[in-house]
Amino acid sequence: MEQSMQADAERIRIVDVQVLSHDWYLLKKTTFDFRRNDGNWQRQSRETYDRGNGATILLYNLAQRSVILTRQFRFPAYVNGHDGFLIETAAGLLDNATPEQRIKTEVEEETGYRVQRVQKVFEAFMSPGSVTEKLFFFVAEYDPASKIGNGGGVEAEGEDIEVLELPFAESLAMMARGEIADGKTIMLLQYAALHLFAD
Numbered sequence: 001m002e003q004s005m006q007a008d009a010e011r012i013r014i015v016d017v018q019v020l021s022h023d024w025y026l027l028k029k030t031t032f033d034f035r036r037n038d039g040n041w042q043r044q045s046r047e048t049y050d051r052g053n054g055a056t057i058l059l060y061n062l063a064q065r066s067v068i069l070t071r072q073f074r075f076p077a078y079v080n081g082h083d084g085f086l087i088e089t090a091a092g093l094l095d096n097a098t099p100e101q102r103i104k105t106e107v108e109e110e111t112g113y114r115v116q117r118v119q120k121v122f123e124a125f126m127s128p129g130s131v132t133e134k135l136f137f138f139v140a141e142y143d144p145a146s147k148i149g150n151g152g153g154v155e156a157e158g159e160d161i162e163v164l165e166l167p168f169a170e171s172l173a174m175m176a177r178g179e180i181a182d183g184k185t186i187m188l189l190q191y192a193a194l195h196l197f198a199d
Contacts, residue, residue: 011035015043025051050132055103056091057138058188059113060168060196067171067192068111068142069185071162072153077181087164087174088182091135099136107140111163112151115140121191126183137188139196168197 013033021027031045059068071087078084092106100118108114118138126135153159166174171189174180180189 013041020047025049047130048132049130052093052095053099053134053136054091054093055099055106055136055138056089056184056188057103057107057115057118057140058089058185058192059107059111059115059140059142060192061142062196063143065168065197066165067168067189068113069164069166069171069180070110070151071164072160082181086182087180087185089185089188091184099138103136103138108149108151110151110153110159110161112149113142113146114148115142115146117141121188121195124187135184137184137191139188139192168192 011034014030015033016031018029019026020029027047027049029045029047031043033041034044035041060066068090069087070090071085073084074082074086075084077086090103090107090110092102092110094102097105099120103118104115118140121137121139123134123136125131126133151161151163153161171180172193175186175189180186
């Protein structure tokens with residue numbers, strides 16, 4: 001693996017990096033030379049949006065066959081023709097915490113549920129053509145005693161989050177109807193169908 005990574009590194013030569021914006025997060029334009037599979041070098045440029053890495057979690061209850069999701073307004077979805085109110089799994093940026101630490105904090109802030117144990121199931125780049133973010137995916141069991149607050153997110157960060165407890169079967173139906181259209185949520189619901197709620 002190390003030899004493969006070294007070989008890949010020899011295929012890329014950074015020529016120039018320009019910061020286009022560093023307001024909300026960091027947008028850069030990078031010019032680089034890329035050695036193609038035929039051995040020829042090709043000059044390319046790409047813009048990358050760096051917002052840090054993040055984590056997301058699906059809370060589930062096997063006995064009730066239910067899951068906890070959230071609904072919140074997402075402006076980028078709104079400007080792309082959606083009403084902007086996406087149903088999602090709880091999530092947040094790492095902000096220098098470990099994925100496990102961050103997701104425990106985020107799920108409590110957003111949903112009001114406190115979980116002691118979380119299970120990492122995979123990690124993935126969500127939009128590798130332009131966004132640097134890697135997302136760490138978790139699942140955790142919850143029960144009524146896990147609820148220690150109302151959730152809703154942090155108002156100072158612009159969050160106004162609705163907490164949804166749904167039958168798992170209904171969450172899958174909502175996904176099929178297009179009512180759940182968030183990628184990370186779809187991935188975790190499909191994981192749950194295969195590994196958590198499989199009969």
